[in-house]
Amino acid sequence: MTCTVGVTRKPWSLPFVAEAQEVASLRRVMRLHLGLWGLHGVIDDAQLCLSELVSNVIRHVGVGTPATLVVSISGTRLRVEVHDPDTRALPTLVDAETNSETGRGMALIDAITDRWGVQLQAEKKVTWCELATELPAADGHCGGLRVTRAEALLSVYGHERVLLPKPARSGALSVAVAEEAAIDMIADVLHWLRAHGCDADEALDRAQTHYEAEISEADGSEK
Known part of the structure; x- marks a missing residue:
């Protein structure tokens, strides 16, 4: 779907x-x-x-x-x-x-x-x-807080320019924290997909395919 x-x-x-x-x-x-x-x-x-x-x-x-x-x-x-x-x-x-x-x-x-x-x-x-309904607000989405957070995140991707703040500090600890945040973000997106009747497994497969194709293209351009 x-x-x-x-x-x-x-x-x-x-x-x-x-x-x-x-x-x-x-x-x-x-x-x-x-x-x-x-x-x-x-x-x-x-x-x-x-x-x-x-x-x-x-x-x-x-x-x-x-x-x-x-x-x-x-x-x-x-x-x-x-x-x-x-x-x-x-x-x-x-x-x-x-x-x-x-x-x-x-x-x-x-x-x-x-x-x-x-x-x-x-x-x-x-x-x-x-x-x-299960809507948290009139303009919200079913599925609770995770779906609402994912919707806010996905709306950012609709803009042509996204300004990302620089990390406050580097190091293994900050990378680990960021990784946990990224995993939590992916979980939110999966909840959003489910709330909208989408096949989450199919979406993950498609995302993996896109990711591998982009990595392969990047590796090829570096040679």
Whole structure:
């Protein structure tokens, strides 16, 4: 899998027609976007919420209703919204143990999300829910401190010029300390790769290949 550095999670929207056959396509789009965002851990729940929200529109507003899916990051949560033009048919939450055939979808959403709600606007209704992610911050990355540190390091490589400070002193001790820091840095990068769904072993093999090729080229130019 190809990973991108500096993931930007901009809100996105997708108009659709509320029909049963549209659900599978919307779920595929959701999986694709969340994969690109590095939010692999919430894909299944997000797809489930999407299915229930769209089914709610089909069931209570009507087949063929024009609607819109909107996905964004709210704080560190993933926010999934479905907009439809009917401000009268409001989602309801019922006890899952009752015999009612309505409201069960919202009960499921209530069970797997951090929170959900309905917003009534002038010409539309917005039914939304939010799922917890492992993001340390809205612009952060899953995987904790190591992934965040690796992201900061990788962003440096995007600049054309990198100014490195000269070592304060030389000697075996400073080299040993630097070596441990380099090993820790590599571990951070491996965590970053894993958080973005990459194959860490494949990345190490490719890095080794690049390294050996560059060493071979350098040795050849010295002869």
